[in-house]
Amino acid sequence: MTAPTLVDFDDVVDRYDPTLGLEVHVELSTNTKMFCGCPTTFGAEPNTQVCPTCLGLPGSLPVVNRAAVEAAIRIGLALNCSIAPWGRFARKNYFYPDMPKNFQTSQYDEPIAVDGHLDVTLEDGTSVRVEIERAHMEEDTGKSLHVGGATGRIHGAEYSLLDYNRAGVPLIEIVTKMIPGTGARAPEVARAYVTALRDLIRSLGVSDVRMDQGSMRCDVNLSLSPKGSGILGTRSETKNVNSLRSVERAVRYEMSRHAGVLDAGEKVVQETRHFQEDTATTRSGRIKETSEDYRYFPEPDLVPIAPSAEWVEELRGTLPELPWERRARIQQEWQLSDAELRDLVNADALDLVAATVDAGAPSGDARSWWVSYLSQQANTRGVALDALPITPAQLARVIELVTTGELNNKLARQVVDGVLEGEGEPDEVVASRGLAVVSDDGALIAAVDEALAAQPDVAEKIRGGKVAAAGAIVGAVMKATKGQADAKRVRELIIERCGA
Amino acid sequence: MSPESPSSGGAITRDEVAHLARLARLAVTDDELGVFAGQLDVILGAVARVGEVAAEDIPPTSHSVPLENVFRPDELRPSLTQEQALSGAPAAEDGRFRVPQILGEEQ
Amino acid sequence: MSDDLTRLSAAELAEKIHVREVSAVEAAQAHLDRIAAVDGDVHAFLHVGAEAALASATLVDESLAAGTAPASALAGVPLALKDVLTTTDMPTTVGSKILEGWRPPYDATVTSKLRAAGITILGKTNMDEFAMGSSTEYSAYGPTRNPWDLDRIPGGSGGGSAAALAAFEAPLAIGTDTGGSIRQPAAMTGTVGVKPTYGGVSRYGLVACASSLDQAGPCARTVLDAALLHEIIGGHDPMDSTSIDAPVPAVVEAARLGAKGDLSGVRVGVVRELTGEGYQAGVQENFDAALRELEKLGAEVVEVSAPHFQYGLAAYYLILPSEVSSNLARFDAMRYGLRVDKGASAEEVMAATREAGFGPEVKRRIILGTYALSSGYYDAYYGQAQKVRTLIGRDFAAAFAQADVLVSPTAPTTAFPIGDKVDDPLAMYLNDLATIPTNLAGTAAMSVPSGVAAEDGLPTGLQIMAPALGEAVMYRVGAAYEAARDAADGSPFASRTPEVKP
Ligand SMILES: [Mg+2]
Ligand SMILES: [Zn+2]
Numbered sequence A: 001m002t003a004p005t006l007v008d009f010d011d012v013v014d015r016y017d018p019t020l021g022l023e024v025h026v027e028l029s030t031n032t033k034m035f036c037g038c039p040t041t042f043g044a045e046p047n048t049q050v051c052p053t054c055l056g057l058p059g060s061l062p063v064v065n066r067a068a069v070e071a072a073i074r075i076g077l078a079l080n081c082s083i084a085p086w087g088r089f090a091r092k093n094y095f096y097p098d099m100p101k102n103f104q105t106s107q108y109d110e111p112i113a114v115d116g117h118l119d120v121t122l123e124d125g126t127s128v129r130v131e132i133e134r135a136h137m138e139e140d141t142g143k144s145l146h147v148g149g150a151t152g153r154i155h156g157a158e159y160s161l162l163d164y165n166r167a168g169v170p171l172i173e174i175v176t177k178m179i180p181g182t183g184a185r186a187p188e189v190a191r192a193y194v195t196a197l198r199d200l201i202r203s204l205g206v207s208d209v210r211m212d213q214g215s216m217r218c219d220v221n222l223s224l225s226p227k228g229s230g231i232l233g234t235r236s237e238t239k240n241v242n243s244l245r246s247v248e249r250a251v252r253y254e255m256s257r258h259a260g261v262l263d264a265g266e267k268v269v270q271e272t273r274h275f276q277e278d279t280a281t282t283r284s285g286r287i288k289e290t291s292e293d294y295r296y297f298p299e300p301d302l303v304p305i306a307p308s309a310e311w312v313e314e315l316r317g318t319l320p321e322l323p324w325e326r327r328a329r330i331q332q333e334w335q336l337s338d339a340e341l342r343d344l345v346n347a348d349a350l351d352l353v354a355a356t357v358d359a360g361a362p363s364g365d366a367r368s369w370w371v372s373y374l375s376q377q378a379n380t381r382g383v384a385l386d387a388l389p390i391t392p393a394q395l396a397r398v399i400e401l402v403t404t405g406e407l408n409n410k411l412a413r414q415v416v417d418g419v420l421e422g423e424g425e426p427d428e429v430v431a432s433r434g435l436a437v438v439s440d441d442g443a444l445i446a447a448v449d450e451a452l453a454a455q456p457d458v459a460e461k462i463r464g465g466k467v468a469a470a471g472a473i474v475g476a477v478m479k480a481t482k483g484q485a486d487a488k489r490v491r492e493l494i495i496e497r498c499g500a
Numbered sequence B: 001m002s003p004e005s006p007s008s009g010g011a012i013t014r015d016e017v018a019h020l021a022r023l024a025r026l027a028v029t030d031d032e033l034g035v036f037a038g039q040l041d042v043i044l045g046a047v048a049r050v051g052e053v054a055a056e057d058i059p060p061t062s063h064s065v066p067l068e069n070v071f072r073p074d075e076l077r078p079s080l081t082q083e084q085a086l087s088g089a090p091a092a093e094d095g096r097f098r099v100p101q102i103l104g105e106e107q
Numbered sequence C: 001m002s003d004d005l006t007r008l009s010a011a012e013l014a015e016k017i018h019v020r021e022v023s024a025v026e027a028a029q030a031h032l033d034r035i036a037a038v039d040g041d042v043h044a045f046l047h048v049g050a051e052a053a054l055a056s057a058t059l060v061d062e063s064l065a066a067g068t069a070p071a072s073a074l075a076g077v078p079l080a081l082k083d084v085l086t087t088t089d090m091p092t093t094v095g096s097k098i099l100e101g102w103r104p105p106y107d108a109t110v111t112s113k114l115r116a117a118g119i120t121i122l123g124k125t126n127m128d129e130f131a132m133g134s135s136t137e138y139s140a141y142g143p144t145r146n147p148w149d150l151d152r153i154p155g156g157s158g159g160g161s162a163a164a165l166a167a168f169e170a171p172l173a174i175g176t177d178t179g180g181s182i183r184q185p186a187a188m189t190g191t192v193g194v195k196p197t198y199g200g201v202s203r204y205g206l207v208a209c210a211s212s213l214d215q216a217g218p219c220a221r222t223v224l225d226a227a228l229l230h231e232i233i234g235g236h237d238p239m240d241s242t243s244i245d246a247p248v249p250a251v252v253e254a255a256r257l258g259a260k261g262d263l264s265g266v267r268v269g270v271v272r273e274l275t276g277e278g279y280q281a282g283v284q285e286n287f288d289a290a291l292r293e294l295e296k297l298g299a300e301v302v303e304v305s306a307p308h309f310q311y312g313l314a315a316y317y318l319i320l321p322s323e324v325s326s327n328l329a330r331f332d333a334m335r336y337g338l339r340v341d342k343g344a345s346a347e348e349v350m351a352a353t354r355e356a357g358f359g360p361e362v363k364r365r366i367i368l369g370t371y372a373l374s375s376g377y378y379d380a381y382y383g384q385a386q387k388v389r390t391l392i393g394r395d396f397a398a399a400f401a402q403a404d405v406l407v408s409p410t411a412p413t414t415a416f417p418i419g420d421k422v423d424d425p426l427a428m429y430l431n432d433l434a435t436i437p438t439n440l441a442g443t444a445a446m447s448v449p450s451g452v453a454a455e456d457g458l459p460t461g462l463q464i465m466a467p468a469l470g471e472a473v474m475y476r477v478g479a480a481y482e483a484a485r486d487a488a489d490g491s492p493f494a495s496r497t498p499e500v501k502p
Helices: A008-016 A067-079 A183-204 A244-263 A309-316 A322-333 A337-346 A350-358 A362-382 A392-403 A410-421 A426-435 A441-454 A456-464 A467-480 A487-498 B012-021 B031-051 B082-086 C003-009 C010-018 C024-042 C050-065 C109-116 C161-168 C183-189 C224-234 C251-259 C281-296 C307-330 C346-357 C359-375 C379-402 C425-432 C436-439 C469-490
Strands: A016-027 A092-093 A103-106 A115-122 A127-139 A141-149 A160-164 A168-177 A216-226 A236-241 A272-276 A281-284 B094-100 C044-047 C078-082 C120-126 C170-177 C192-195 C216-220 C267-271 C298-302 C406-410 C444-454 C459-466
Touching: A008 A016, A008 A183, A008 A244, A067 A127, A067 A168, A067 A183, A067 A236, A067 A309, A067 C444, A092 C307, A103 A127, A103 A456, A115 A183, A127 A236, A141 A362, A141 C192, A160 A281, A183 A216, A183 A244, A183 A322, A183 C192, A216 A244, A216 A272, A216 C359, A216 C436, A236 A244, A244 A272, A244 A281, A322 A350, A337 A350, A337 A362, A337 C359, A350 A362, A350 A392, A350 C298, A362 C120, A392 A410, A392 A426, A426 C109, A441 A456, A441 A487, A441 C281, A456 A467, A456 A487, A467 A487, A487 C379, B012 B031, B012 C267, B031 C307, B031 C379, B031 C425, B082 C216, B094 C346, C003 C024, C010 C024, C010 C120, C024 C044, C024 C346, C044 C161, C050 C120, C078 C109, C078 C307, C109 C120, C109 C224, C120 C161, C161 C170, C161 C183, C161 C307, C170 C224, C170 C379, C183 C444, C183 C459, C192 C469, C216 C224, C224 C251, C224 C267, C224 C444, C251 C469, C267 C281, C267 C379, C281 C298, C281 C444, C281 C469, C298 C379, C298 C436, C307 C379, C307 C425, C359 C379, C359 C406, C379 C406, C406 C469, C444 C469
Parallel strands: A236 A272, C078 C120, C078 C170, C267 C298, C267 C406
Antiparallel strands: A016 A168, A016 A216, A092 A103, A115 A127, A127 A168, A141 A160, A160 B094, A216 A236, A272 A281, C044 C120, C170 C216, C192 C216, C192 C444, C406 C459, C444 C459
16 A cells, blocks of 8 residues: 655645544443443453343343433533433444444434534634534443454454453443534644543543543544535544544644545545554555445334433533533632633643642642643653642642741742652651751841851942842852742841841 | 335345345355345335335334333442353453454444 | 143142142153153254253252242243243253354343242243244254144244143243244144233343344143243343333233133124135134134124234334344354354354354345345335334224224134245245234234134134233133133143144
């Protein structure tokens, strides 16, 4: 297979309009599976969380997990969807070894939630409304391990080993309507949408939404149309996009690839592609010899779901403060400008700052620590901000020590460094590194006198009323005390000693 | 056979049977193709009678007993042991079902 | 002695066991001996679990000896279980090579209920593969023969269960009825078979043929025995979403009431569309005689019309294959059952296994169902069939507004010779003409012997249909008719069954 011709991204957006579509599968963190009482916990011994139903044994039958339906309705409500008053599950028929019944029980034309939207904010503050087509319930498949061949991938494997622990885990599939008009920002919009959706679902407490563990998975649909033509191009569906960064990169890559195909006067093939994490490219799936025909029909083993208006309203009442509501509240409470709030969100620091405030710190201090010093530390270490080994409570304590004057800012940074190095709680670091501010006036007066004596000309200026010259003496005292003096007090003492 | 007029009774061809058998994962023999094509044609001719009923405004029945909202509490039930799960497996290895190489893609 | 025990009704045998005149082990052994003697000719059983049966009977005897009340009205009575219900101590093959030797790791709910009731499960009975057929000739393990004439079919798909009763190999059996598979074999073998209301008996552990139509039910030689068994296997099961959460209709009480012989106040509707043309002369004669008998019992006989029943067969042979094509997809050689290691890939092995493991009728229906569900054909076939189903349900509702029960002959003919229709699917399907509407509507129906046809001396059946959960009146009518017929004959119908002669 020859490598595709890729068109430079700027060139693509000069000449083409992209249309996005995103399908996100979220694994629910219910106690039990969608249709049986087996546990859903990740990482158990293979085939120990299976029963006749999720193994598809002859004679077994499904029964719907109420908690999964409630989670689906709550997700639907949070996405501003209407909840269908009546709907049935359907069978999606196709053969695949990781699917025990060789059909997936899913909602087909009667999804539980339809016609919603999610407003997402881009880095520069632009808000984009993403329309939601539907959210529906279905079940996950088992997992295969491919043995033999060089790569452990499906191709070239000699045989496969199947574990059905994941089979039947409840999934909610959330499908956007087509998202037109994003232009050069298509990759950013895609990423922002998935991020916003992740935060939303996390706030509902219905899933861990861990892309790295597969509890949130994204498929990216993309097509290009010649700029201004309004003619929708053929789309590709890229699967296996398993991180936020990959979402952005998959869109970017597909835009360049589609443009290459179209520029060559060829047609984009409607196909499933797989994102390659290592190269940030997509690879074509096998072209199917027969066209897909899933032969959907209503699942006769399950009865219709008809959520009453009362039930839906009851569930609406259980919705927590949603991320955008929270942001609005925080902005008001902390008196933030739009830009300040955006910086906080962009730095992924909102939750951390809020937790630090909850632990007793003033919001301004908490914000500046997380957005500047700690963000730099995270950057240097190449980890996410929330992966830094310091807790909001520990930071709040450091801030408290500064407020009470036991630490100054410079010392506080050293304490934080100590915590990040694993030296213990802030107070332990203060003690072990000997970082407390020298607040004993006797010791400071001695240091001030020494510094004045060492720089008699400066001392003279101060005595003459040039108070601004005190800075040099403050510096000398701070140096002499290895930064452990309270600079403000030092200044006061200098002026006092000089009788100015 | 057009979907609008199934009773027109057009022949179901060997090719169609072969396509359906492929969809259904049946490695039918050449002989069977012919036999099935003939028999399915007769059967389809008979069942196409459903098309004679005027039923535009009639809702379909997928479930004869009108139950709704049958749910299970989100409570654990005992699973099978790994040994029980694998007891009927044609082949197993390392606690997993062993199957021949998979050629198709995941859906 | 042994022989006598096999001739008793389940109710009679249960009484003897419970007063400890006969032990459950003796009862089990008598039937195991009978199986050993005749099943080589009849071939009702695919598996006989003698050891487990005797062990189960021993427990019943021990419990009774300890003074404990019997676990149920039928504790200690032997039963033949259709091989479509899962059992942990016996294979479950569904009459198919694809599940040859499969030992399920779980019991069906019906199986569990039988065990809890202290019923002795003798073994698993033969059936058309995956319950698709009307003659038991489509079993992968060879046909079952009709005890009335070993050259003839016993009906199907539950021919094994019905033949076991008629051959006195068991006084009770479990069947499943998707389009008539309990009632038509009952008619063919001169036994009683009941298809309960859909959702009345749990389907958990019933290997699916067509999920929206399948229903397990009791088979016996008398109406009362069927009622006793019905109350044991019926009732709500949280493992089956389509199970009705309501008490089991009081069918035993109804059967006892009916046996007193008074049907005054009961309106019996004769379904115009299920008589006349297409029905064998002797079948029609016996049906007409049964109507006169019902009138004599005080019932008011009225004629009702169900205009859409004529489309039932067509709708059924679209809905059933469609569901079958999906239900049987799981038999793919990956997790259980047969694996034919032909080809290098999973896909090839699946196709080779399914080709080798399924018989022609199963393949035919899978292909038909795959076709009916295909995009482009769905609306015209499956969708339209589901609408016809609605109309048939409405026909029933209108008819039940005029009558408490509906009646018809159970099957259009008596048992036909083995091999007669095996290569003519359409002719085979016509057997279920009268039984199918009930499955499509999810209502209840039973077949009670209505004598033997004058022309061939073979049994015929009277079908009695009732609304959903209306089993009580159906049992009442069935028991009343049975009592009157036996009184007229001077003996129970079962006693007219000829001795099995190879
Ligand atoms: Mg899906
Ligand atoms: Zn399970």
